[in-house]
Amino acid sequence: xxxxxxxxxxxxxxxxxxxxxxxxxxxxxxxxxxxxxxxxxxxxxxxxxxxxxxxxxxxxxxxxxxxxxxxxxxxxxxxxxxxxxxxxxxxxxxxxxxxxxxxxxxxxxxxxxxxxxxxxxxxxxxxxxxxxxxxxxxxxxxxxxxxxxxxxxxxxxxxxxxxxxxxxxxxxxxxxxxxxxxxxxxxxxxxxxxxxxxxxxxxxxxxx
Amino acid sequence: xxxxxxxxxxxxxxxxxxxxxxxxxxxxxxxxxxxxxxxxxxxxxxxxxxxxxxxxxxxxxxxxxxxxxxxxxxxxxxxxxxxxxxxxxxxxxxxxxxxxxxxxxxxxxxxxxxxxxxxxxxxxxxxxxxxxxxxxxxxxxxxxxxxxxxxxxxxxxxxxxxxxxxxxxxxxxxxxxxxxxxxxxxxxxxxxxxxxxxxxxxxxxxxxxxxxxxxxxxxxxxxxxxxxxxxxxxxxxxxxxxxxxxxxx
Numbered sequence: 001x002x003x004x005x006x007x008x009x010x011x012x013x014x015x016x017x018x019x020x021x022x023x024x025x026x027x028x029x030x031x032x033x034x035x036x037x038x039x040x041x042x043x044x045x046x047x048x049x050x051x052x053x054x055x056x057x058x059x060x061x062x063x064x065x066x067x068x069x070x071x072x073x074x075x076x077x078x079x080x081x082x083x084x085x086x087x088x089x090x091x092x093x094x095x096x097x098x099x100x101x102x103x104x105x106x107x108x109x110x111x112x113x114x115x116x117x118x119x120x121x122x123x124x125x126x127x128x129x130x131x132x133x134x135x136x137x138x139x140x141x142x143x144x145x146x147x148x149x150x151x152x153x154x155x156x157x158x159x160x161x162x163x164x165x166x167x168x169x170x171x172x173x174x175x176x177x178x179x180x181x182x183x184x185x186x187x188x189x190x191x192x193x194x195x196x197x198x199x200x201x202x203x204x205x206x207x208x
Numbered sequence: 209x210x211x212x213x214x215x216x217x218x219x220x221x222x223x224x225x226x227x228x229x230x231x232x233x234x235x236x237x238x239x240x241x242x243x244x245x246x247x248x249x250x251x252x253x254x255x256x257x258x259x260x261x262x263x264x265x266x267x268x269x270x271x272x273x274x275x276x277x278x279x280x281x282x283x284x285x286x287x288x289x290x291x292x293x294x295x296x297x298x299x300x301x302x303x304x305x306x307x308x309x310x311x312x313x314x315x316x317x318x319x320x321x322x323x324x325x326x327x328x329x330x331x332x333x334x335x336x337x338x339x340x341x342x343x344x345x346x347x348x349x350x351x352x353x354x355x356x357x358x359x360x361x362x363x364x365x366x367x368x369x370x371x372x373x374x375x376x377x378x379x380x381x382x383x384x385x386x387x388x389x390x391x392x393x394x395x396x397x398x399x400x401x402x403x404x405x406x407x408x409x410x411x412x413x414x415x416x417x418x419x420x421x422x423x424x425x426x427x428x429x430x431x432x433x434x435x436x437x438x439x440x441x442x443x444x445x446x447x448x449x450x451x452x453x454x455x456x457x
Binding site: 089143161 | 211212215216219223295296333334335336337359360362363366367369370373374388391394446447448
C-alpha cells in the first residue's frame with residue numbers, strides 16, 4: 001500500500017515513519033556512507049524532516065516501510081537551494097507547484113524483482129500525487145548512476161546545470177515535468193504501476 | 209555558446225529524436241558545439257554476432273566498425289571494459305591505471321590512433337538488468353581534448369543513452385521482466401557462486417542434498433543455461449545476487 005503522510009501522526013503513520021527513518025539510516029548512512037546525522041543510533045533524520053515535508057511511503061500489510069520518498073516544498077529552504085545551488089545554471093526552480101524529491105529510498109531487504117516492482121510503484125505514486133495536488137514540477141539532486149535510472153523511467157527530464165563533483169561522487173540536478181501525459185510516458189518506460197487511492201488510508205489520516 | 213547551453217540544446221533535440229538518424233544529427237551538433245570531432249554511442253555487445261534491441265550510433269572513420277566487429281571487440285574493447293570499473297566519465301589516458309592492458313588491447317588503441325582518433329573521454333551508461341553501454345567523445349589524433357567540456361559530455365552521454373534506449377526498444381524488453389527465481393533457488397545459486405558444492409549447500413541451508421540439486425537444475429532451466437558458472441553470471445547480471453553478496457563471506 002502507499003501512504004501519503006505529513007506530520008500528523010497516528011498509529012499507522014507512526015509505524016511507517018519509524019521504519020522509514022530506520023530504512024533511511026540503513027540505506028543512506030550504512031550503505032551509501034552519506035555524511036548525515038543519526039538520531040538515537042537508529043534513525044536518519046535531518047533538518048528538512050519538519051512539519052513542511054511530505055512523505056510517500058510504500059508499506060507492506062503491517063505498515064512496515066518498503067520504499068519511500070520525501071517531498072520538500074521549494075517555497076521553503078530545501079536541498080537544492082540550501083546545499084547545492086551551484087548545480088543550477090540559472091535560478092533554483094521555486095514555486096507553489098514545484099516540489100523537491102529527496103531521500104528516494106528502497107528498503108535493503110527487497111530483492112531484485114520485488115525491488116523493481118516497488119520502485120515502480122513509488123515512481124507512479126509520485127506522479128499520481130503530483131497530478132492530484134497540482135504539482136507540475138519535481139526537482140532533485142542525484143548521483144550520476146541514479147540520474148541515469150531516473151531518466152530511464154520515461155518521464156520528461158531536463159538537466160538544471162552541469163554536474164559537479166561532491167564527496168567522491170558526481171552530482172547533477174534534474175527537473176521533472178509532470179503533465180497528464182506523464183503516466184503514458186511512465187507506461188512506455190515500463191514503470192507505470194499505480195496503486196489505487198482506496199489503498200491509501202494515511203491520506204485520510206493526514207487530511208483528517 | 210555557453211557550455212551548459214550545449215547540453216540544453218542536445219537534451220531538447222535528443223528527447224524528441226524519433227529515429228537513430230535524428231539522434232545522430234543531435235550528437236553531431238553537440239560535438240560540433242564542443243569542438244569535438246568524434247562520438248560513439250553504443251551498447252557493449254558483439255554486434256557481429258548478437259541480435260536484439262541495441263544501439264550503435266557513431267561517426268568514427270568508416271573502416272573502424274568493420275575492423276572492430278571482425279575482432280568481436282564489442283565486449284572486450286579496453287575502453288568498454290574500463291566502463292565496468294567506472295561510475296562516471298573517464299579520460300582514455302586514465303585507462304591503463306584502471307584495467308591491465310593486454311598486448312591486444314594496446315593494438316586496439318594504436319589502431320584507433322592510426323586511423324585518426326586521438327584523445328577521448330567516455331561516459332559509462334547502464335540501467336540495471338540491461339546491457340551496458342557508453343558514450344565516447346574523441347578529438348582528432350594530435351589534438352587537445354577540450355577538458356572543460358567533460359561535465360557537459362557527462363550530461364550529453366546520459367541523455368543520449370536514454371534516447372538510444374527509447375529508440376531501440378531495449379526498454380520494452382525490460383518491461384515484461386518477471387521474477388525469475390524462487391527465494392530458495394536464489395539462495396542455492398548464491399552459495400554455488402560462493403564456490404560451495406551441492407552437498408555443502410544442503411548442509412548450510414539445512415535441506416536435502418537432492419533438494420539442492422533440483423533447485424539448481426530448475427534455476428538453470430529458468431535461465432536456459434547448462435553450466436553452474438553461467439548460472440551465477442546470469443543471476444549477477446540480473447541483480448538477483450550481487451558481487452558483495454558473493455564476496456562478503
